[in-house]
Amino acid sequence: DGGITQSPKYLFRKEGQNVTLSCEQNLNHDAMYWYRQDPGQGLRLIYYSQIVNDFQKGDIAEGYSVSREKKESFPLTVTSAQKNPTAFYLCASSARPGGRDEKLFFGSGTQLSVL
């Protein structure tokens, strides 16, 4: 079955440490997104990519970095510069970049906590 796989499901970060969240899709979608979800808040866009080797900052990109070396993969690195990283991180994809009517397909998320 096609879908989006995020790993790990739970991740712990120590002070000063960078951690990387994995996102893989086999839907053959062009566009991929990273969202951050905090309790009682909606989803906020961190980064997005519409094509391999291209990505753009979203609304809250500071302290995060991404890469898109393969169409199927869009890993997110939470750097030590992100001072409040504890949140639920969701990866998503859509078939057509730029389609305002496009529905998003989501992974099951990664819960990141700070030790």
Added chain:
Amino acid sequence: AQKVTQAQTEISVVEKEDVTLDCVYETRDTTYYLFWYKQPPSGELVFLIRRNSFDEQNEISGRYSWNFQKSTSSFNFTITASQVVDSAVYFCALSGGGVIQGAQKLVFGQGTRLTINP
């Protein structure tokens, strides 16, 4: 600026009751799309419905129905005869003229946590 407000943070009802989740949006765009997503305990958001700004027809899908009213900028979601499996967080989202360099820009509401008690 675009904004989506889901004023109900949490709703708890007994199974078989009808329940309505409210969604109010703000946008200056004339063409826009509204969405509802469901987030079950497993975490992933699941697409429920999409409606464009030119189509104000209400929609029914089984026990689910949606009432879109441009005059009040609302896109409410009703579950009839609720079931325990409907328990989830529900998000309303808006996609409008804010296309960011070719990618879709969705603005999400804060979400409503719905609990259906047996």
